[in-house]
Amino acid sequence: xxxxxxxxxxxxxxxxxxxxxxxxxxxxxxxxxxxxxxxxxxxxxxxxxxxxxxxxxxxxxxxxxxxxxxxxxxxxxxxxxxxxxxxxxxxxxxxxxxxxxxxxxxxxxxxxxxxxxxxxxxxxxxxxxxxxxxxxxxxxxxxxxxxxxxxxxxxxxxxxxxxxxxxxxxxxxxxxxxxxxxxxxxxxxxxxxxxxxxxxxxxxxxxxxxxxxxxxxxxxxxxxxxxxxxxxxxxxxxxxxxxxxxxxxxxxxxxxxxxxxxxxxxxxxxxxxxxxxxxxxxxxxxxxxxxxxxxxxxxxxxxxxxxxxxxxxxxxxxxxxxxxxxxxx
Amino acid sequence: xxxxxxxxxxxxxxxxxxxxxxxxxxxxxxxxxxxxxxxxxxxxxxxxxxxxxxxxxxxxxxxxxxxxxxxxxxxxxxxxxxxxxxxxxxxxxxxxxxxxxxxxxxxxxxxxxxxxxxxxxxxxxxxxxxxxxxxxxxxxxxxxxxxxxxxxxxxxxxxxxxxxxxxxxxxxxxxxxx
Numbered sequence: 001x002x003x004x005x006x007x008x009x010x011x012x013x014x015x016x017x018x019x020x021x022x023x024x025x026x027x028x029x030x031x032x033x034x035x036x037x038x039x040x041x042x043x044x045x046x047x048x049x050x051x052x053x054x055x056x057x058x059x060x061x062x063x064x065x066x067x068x069x070x071x072x073x074x075x076x077x078x079x080x081x082x083x084x085x086x087x088x089x090x091x092x093x094x095x096x097x098x099x100x101x102x103x104x105x106x107x108x109x110x111x112x113x114x115x116x117x118x119x120x121x122x123x124x125x126x127x128x129x130x131x132x133x134x135x136x137x138x139x140x141x142x143x144x145x146x147x148x149x150x151x152x153x154x155x156x157x158x159x160x161x162x163x164x165x166x167x168x169x170x171x172x173x174x175x176x177x178x179x180x181x182x183x184x185x186x187x188x189x190x191x192x193x194x195x196x197x198x199x200x201x202x203x204x205x206x207x208x209x210x211x212x213x214x215x216x217x218x219x220x221x222x223x224x225x226x227x228x229x230x231x232x233x234x235x236x237x238x239x240x241x242x243x244x245x246x247x248x249x250x251x252x253x254x255x256x257x258x259x260x261x262x263x264x265x266x267x268x269x270x271x272x273x274x275x276x277x278x279x280x281x282x283x284x285x286x287x288x289x290x291x292x293x294x295x296x297x298x299x300x301x302x303x304x305x306x307x308x309x310x311x312x313x314x315x316x317x318x319x320x321x322x323x324x325x326x327x328x329x
Numbered sequence: 330x331x332x333x334x335x336x337x338x339x340x341x342x343x344x345x346x347x348x349x350x351x352x353x354x355x356x357x358x359x360x361x362x363x364x365x366x367x368x369x370x371x372x373x374x375x376x377x378x379x380x381x382x383x384x385x386x387x388x389x390x391x392x393x394x395x396x397x398x399x400x401x402x403x404x405x406x407x408x409x410x411x412x413x414x415x416x417x418x419x420x421x422x423x424x425x426x427x428x429x430x431x432x433x434x435x436x437x438x439x440x441x442x443x444x445x446x447x448x449x450x451x452x453x454x455x456x457x458x459x460x461x462x463x464x465x466x467x468x469x470x471x472x473x474x475x476x477x478x479x480x481x482x483x484x485x486x487x488x489x490x491x492x493x494x495x496x497x498x499x500x501x502x503x504x505x506x507x
Contacts, residue, residue, distance in 0.1 A: 039347045042357045293347045294340075 005108070013114055017094060024280075025247040026056035031281075032247075032288050039292035066236035074233065075141040082138030083231075083238045086245035089131040093252045096120035098182045100265045100272040112265075112273070113182060120181040121173065124256065125166055128211055132158040134245070135213070135220055139230035150229025153299070154213065154220030160306035161210035161217075167314035168203035171321035172260050185264030192263035199317045201261045203310050205286075208253040210306070212246060214287055216294040219302060254283035372443035373428045375421065377464045380476035382487070385465065386440035388477065389416035393432035393441055401425035402432060413478060413485045419461040423449045438477040442470040 030045065030052060037044025045052035070079055100112035117123050132155055139151015173179060175196070176187035187193075194201045210217040221229040231242045258264060258279035267275030297305065358365055380386050389406030401424075407417040433441045451457050469475070478487035479494050491498040 038351050038355065041350055041353050041355045043355050043359070289344065289347065293343045 009108075009110055010114070013110075013112075017099075017114060018091065021091060021094060021248055021251060022244070024251055024277075025244055026060065028247045028250060028284055029059070029243070030055050031284070032291075035285060035288050036292050039289070060240070063237050063240040068236040068238060069233075071142060071144065071233050073143040075143065078137050078141035079233075080238070082134045082141060083234065083241035083245070084134075085137065086131055086134030087241040087248065089127050089134065090245045090248035090252055093124055093127045094248075094255070096123055096181050097252070097255045097259060098185055098264060099255070099276045111182070116180055116182045119179045121169060121179040121184075124181075125162070128165070129158070129162050131211070131245070131249070132162075134242075135230050138234070138242070139220075142230070142233035144233050146226040146228075146232045147230050150220045150222070150226050150232070153222075154230055157210060157213075157217065157219055157302060157306075160303060161207045161310075164203055164306060164310035164314050165207035165211060167311065167318065168200045168207060169260060170314075170318045171197050171200050174318075174321055174325060181259050185259055185266070188263040188266065192261060192266075194261040197261065197317075197321070199313065200321075201257075203314050203317070204260065205257065206305075206310065208257065209287060209290065210302075212249040212253055212287075214246075214250070215291040216297050217302065218296060219299060222296065250284055250287060251280055254280035254287075257283045367445050371445050371447075372430055372433075373447035374423065374426075374444050374449060375432060375441050375464065376444055376466045376470070377419065377440050377461065378442050378466055378468065378470040380478075381469055381474060382476060384413070384476075384478075384487075385415055386438045386469070386477060387416050387419060388414040388438055388440070389419070390414075390437060392435040392437060396431045396435035398429060398431065399425045399427055409485075411486045412483055413487075416461060419464065420458060421464065422458050424454050424457040439470070439472040439475055 033055075034044035034052065045055040048054040048058045070076060095114045096117050098111070098113035098116070102109050102111040104110070135154035135158070136151045139147040139149075139154065142148070172184060172193055175193060176184040178184060178187070213220050219229075221231070223229075226232065231239055234242060255276070258276060262279050265272035265276040267278070270278075377385065377387050387404075389404050391404065391406070394400075394402040394404060401422040402420070404419040405417040406414060408414050428443075428447065430443055433443050435441075449457060476487065478485050480496075482490075482493060482496065484490055487493075
């Protein structure tokens with residue numbers, strides 16, 4: 001009986017998180033288009049429904065009803081699999097992200113996280129690097145030169161930035177003394193880690209933008225050089241899955257920034273979940289602002305920034321943090 | 330170190346610029362609500378005008394059809410009993426028309442003239458195929474006095490030989506020997 005209740009709670013949590021993520025992803029697309037529009041002194045979508053609020057619905061219907069084209073020369077199995085990898089990877093990361101303190105319902109304590117792995121951070125990194133398979137496989141299986149170029153760029157870029165992403169979080173782990181995301185949030189009870197680890201925050205933020213393949217790091221897509229890069233040959237909802245993956249990734253990295261640096265769900269007055277959403281939205285808006293401001297990096301600049309600036313900086317930051325921790329005790 | 334500071338300064342300027350743009354009024358003109366006043370001589374859809382006497386000006390010479398860069402005009406010429414030419418049918422596909430106005434320039438009889446109406450949007454694309462009846466108007470547009478058959482040396486109801494404007498009486502070739 002007890003495990004039945006636990007199972008039911010788990011299913012409900014999974015459903016809520018999934019629906020929430022997908023809804024938020026749909027409206028993040030709208031937010032991005034609106035906000036980007038205003039940055040470029042235009043309105044953005046405003047025809048479907050009031051203020052364009054039904055635009056995500058219209059887009060979904062459009063993508064679902066479009067023809068699903070598989071190129072003749074494509075590697076069919078991999079071609080069909082690749083978008084699912086991207087979307088699934090993005091959704092799965094959220095399994096370890098805590099979005100609130102535990103609530104008590106009917107005398108039962110329910111932690112507001114799907115599963116609290118004690119190696120949550122490693123799980124995040126494992127899945128984040130899995131995402132590159134979707135990009136590389138999609139690019140390769142399409143059997144098109146633009147897609148292949150996009151896929152190769154994606155693989156090279158994400159491997160490079162994976163390193164600084166991982167290294168930037170080592171100081172966080174040193175401070176929290178745990179790999180569990182829940183413990184990391186608990187360790188920020190007195191102050192968020194962004195105050196003591198601003199360098200780490202910057203490195204993580206930049207690497208996260210590279211991981212989510214957003215401007216200025218959108219070389220795998222690079223519309224004006226590669227058509228649409230790794231998803232040039234995709235259409236309909238398969239393209240939609242890549243798109244969805246990108247925006248779920250945006251939320252996931254927003255959530256991770258919140259968990260690692262901004263104190264997770266903590267905040268005054270409002271309920272924890274609302275604070276968590278606000279933090280995700282603020283990070284997302286920041287990323288959109290970056291997109292509206294910066295041009296795409298050249299490929300060698302991208303590699304230069306990754307290997308010669310961010311990685312050494314992250315290593316120095318680890319050493320400095322260790323030094324300080326040793327002195328303080 | 331100096332270059333790093335410069336880079337940060339440049340980034341800050343960029344972000345400040347886009348942030349300022351956030352509070353500017355969008356420059357978008359929203360089309361169906363706001364229709365930008367067209368320039369006085371803007372031109373788009375064609376009409377077929379009539380001469381001042383009410384006859385069709387089009388003589389079905391095919392010059393417009395030949396001049397049309399997207400080949401959207403087609404017609405069938407025919408001749409009336411009195412020798413006057415006309416188009417049995419005249420068809421233009423506005424789904425293909427690019428409003429270039431070359432047909433008007435090609436037209437020798439001022440039959441094709443352009444109007445500023447351009448909003449020929451339809452859900453059914455076949456509704457954009459206009460027949461002669463849709464194009465004919467009950468006036469002569471510009472060149473109000475002009476009637477091609479008053480000048481052409483063709484015998485029609487409008488004029489017999491020698492009766493046209495700026496035309497001399499026919500010479501009797503049998504009797505004007507020196």
